[in-house]
Amino acid sequence: MKLYTFDIAPNPRRLTMFLQYKGIEIDTQQIDLGKLEQFSDSFRAINPDCSVPALELDDGIALVDVVSICLYLESLHPEKPLFGKSDLERAQVVGWMHRLFTSGLMAIADMLRNQGDMFKDRALPGPGNLKQIPELVERGRIRLDQFFARxxxxxxxxxxxxxxxxxxADIDLLAVCEFAGWVKVSVPESCTNLHAYLERVRAQLAG
Incomplete structure (x- = not known):
């Protein structure tokens, strides 16, 4: 199998921390989003959605989202489990991953992609062009404030x-809080419990 990713981007970062914690090594190719390599013909053949990460299996099937990649690799490498200890906990982990993506990561993405020249006509990832909506920047900031409070x-x-x-789920929350730095936002100092939690998660990931 082969992993196509761009380590510094937020979704690949979620997967990178998963791999590092579990000690999984995979043949990897960086797809430089800054150079628009995700739109190359060779990568489109692997993932027509032009997004990373993408895991191409030995039979040519590609998994193209963090949840499916992590679940698949978890089944191959059950040591140091990251999807809970029961069917219920696995469902809860996936549920949290979805909520953190929609309420946290996407709020930041709205702030990032709806301003400036870097994402002009690329307000959402993918092969199609979409114009920026500047009003979504402020809405994203409000959503992010609500996310931190929650x-x-x-x-x-x-x-x-x-x-x-x-x-x-804990790895994903850390990734979202790190991603906030891309829009020059930090977890508020008043969120003392969240700060303490993030330090615990970082310590465990560091081993």
Whole structure:
């Protein structure tokens, strides 16, 4: 199998932390989004949606989103599990991954992609052109503030998002908080529980 990714981007970052924590090594090719390599004919043949990460399996099938890639690799490498200890916890982890993506990561993406020349006519990832909507920048900031407030409440009540151990949901929350730096936003200092939680997650990922 072969992984196509761009390590510094937020979705690849989610997968990179998964791989590093579990000690999984995969043949990898960087697809430089800054140079628009995701639109090359060779990469379109692997993922017509022109997004990373993408995991091409030995039979040519490609998995093109973080959730499916992580679940597949988890089945091959069950050591140091990151999808919980039961069917219920696995469902809860996937649920959290979805919520963190839609309410956190996408709020930041709206702020990032709807201003400036870098994403002109590319307000959403993918092969099609879409004009920027400047009003979404402010809405994204409001959504992000609400996201941080909600996660502060959650982290005040529990050490991990699911169960009593680190899961991919915790990795995803860390990735979202890191991604906020791309729009020059930090987790508010008032979110003391969230800050403490993020330090615990970083410490576990560091081993």
């Amino acid at each position: 996660m502060e409440e959650v982290c005040a009540e529990q050490d991990y998002l699911v169960g009593d151990a680190l899961t991919q």
